[in-house]
Amino acid sequence: MENIKLTFLNTTGTSGLSKSAAKQMRAHITKRNFAKRRRQIADTDVTEPQSEESPTNGPDYLSISRIENGLLVQRNSKPASRAIATDPDPNRDNRALHKLQELSFQQSHLTPASPSEAAWFKIIASEPAVVEASMAVTVRQWSPRGSWQYQADSHSQNAVNLIQQLISSSRVRTDGLLGAVIMMALGAALAHDDVAWNIHIAGVANIIKDWQSSTPYPIPSWFVDFIVEDSINSIFGFPRVYHPDIAQALGNLCDARIAKLADICTSVTNLRKIIQCHHQHPLDSRYAAREIEEPLARLHYETRALRAIDNPSIDAAARAIELTLYLLWPSTSGAHLTLLAAETKDAICRFPITGCYYMNLTSFQLTVGAIAADAGSSTRAWFVDMLLRPVRAMRSQGWDKPLSLVQRRLISNDGLNGRFHALWRELDQKDSNQRSDTHMISLGNSSDLD
Incomplete structure (x- = not known):
């Protein structure tokens, strides 16, 4: 019988979970098992040279032992095949950083463009939990091949184990712990794993809640920017790391404008739902004025007031929300x-940290900008290029439908959604045309050689 590595649920320590939460956990594990089995079947016809980057075996057996501090905590049910290095090693750390840059940007030696980016690179290069969590995200999105997916599972397992060690230690909350958990949340969002995402986001919220009392230094700016820049995604139902509770907490701890941004995002989300209903079942003029036009005017005013030249993340969020309001109505x-x-x-060009391919592809700031700008304008060309580059990069690694990362969140074609779908078709067509042109050039060169 073939050896199939599966994940099993151990409910020890979870008696406090509600019946619905326990059901969600079981469904989550079942989903992971089926996904692993599908990847194994898909790989049976693929032969790859074996190396450290293409493991023959999947990750060790896992069991969920408990929910601790809002995090999905896993433990090995048998000894790990290799130890996780936790001692400082500058050479190893730099190699990990360069590998992450290669997988995220297709460029392995990026120079930090700002102090925030330098701080983020330093955390990646020095905290093993962040290294493992980041590798779990980038490796999973790099290629659909089973060997890469198995490797991503292994990095994810290592990351959770290291996060558990950080939580269990007596050390104060660190940038490394925060970075590791937020990367796990990002990975869950890109994988459309809502159960894991909710658990990791709850972990982030707990860390922020405890930060003021347990940590003697401020919340890192890279984290604050990360949350703010993702705020518009929440309007369209695809937050990667944003949650209103986290934004409100940051508003209290860092900048009151972030709390205001959270309120605006919630209001725009509700308004978008009403407008979608209006497209399906038109409202009479008086009701539309009261429920749509009056709140819309108020939100335009509040969003314009939120513009912040001193803070590019808040400034971009405010202007992107303004665009969204104009596009919605x-x-x-x-x-x-x-x-x-x-x-x-x-x-966006003034952001202190450069977005990786996967963040750009799933950014509704970029998507809204591409839809709003006039066809043929240099502004629209810039937005389209920012979205097209990750599409091409992912397709070159074997992803047939890289845009499915965002398409799955907006199924209907009503109202603004229809314009999103039109943009995605355009991106897909542009990529197909380029690949066709490249193929024809290659054939022409071959003919010349003959």
């Missing part, structure tokens, strides 16, 4: 939208 010229999109672009 059109009332202005295309020229104005192109100008506002250009201002959003300028703010």
Whole structure:
């Protein structure tokens, strides 16, 4: 009988979970088992040279032992095949950083463009939990091949074990712990694993809640920017690391404008739902004025007031939300939208940390900018290029439908959703055309050689 490595649920220590939560956990494990089995079947016809980067075996057996501090804590049910290095090693740490940069940007020696980016790179290169969590994300998204997915599972297991060690230690909460858990949440979001995402986000919320009383230094700026930049994604139902409770906490600890941003995002989300209902079942004019136009005018005013030249992350979020409001309920010229999109672009270009391919592909700031700007404008070309590059990179690694990362969240074609789908079709067509042109050039070169 073939050896199939599965994940088993151990409910020890979970008696405090509600019946529905326990059911969610069981469903989560079942989903993981079926996914592993599908990957194993898919790989039976693929032969790869074996190396450290293409393991023959899947991850060790796992069991969920408990929910601890809001985190999904796993433990090995048999000894790990290799120890996780936790002692400082500059050479190893730099190699890990360069590998992550290669997988995330297809460039392995990036120079930090800001103090925040330098601080983030330093955390990645020095905290094993962040290294493992980041590798889990990038390796999983790098290739759909089973060997890469197995390797991602292994990194994820290592990350959770290291996070558990950090939580269990007597050390104060660190940037490393925060970075590791937020990367686990990002990985769950990109994998559309809502159960794991909720657990990791709850862990982040607990860390932030305890931060003020247990940590003698401020919350790192890279984390604050990460949450703010992801705020608009929540409006469209695809938050990667954003949660309103976390944003409200950051508003109290760091900048009151973040709490205001969270309130605006919640209001726009609710307004979007009403407008979607209006597209399906048109409202009478008086009801539309009261439920749509009046809140819309208020949100336009509040969002414009939130613009922040001193903070590019908040500034970009505010302008992108303005664009969203105009797109949800059109009332202005295309020229104005192109100008506002250009201002959003300028703010994004001032971000202290460069977004990786996977963050760019799933960024609704970029998507909204591409939709809002006039066709043929240099502004729109910039937004489209920012989205197209990760599409091409992922497809070159074997992903047939890289845009499914975002398409799965917006199924209907009603209202603004229809414009999203049109943009995604355009990106797919542009990529197909380029691959076709490249193939024809290759054939032409071969003919010349003959």
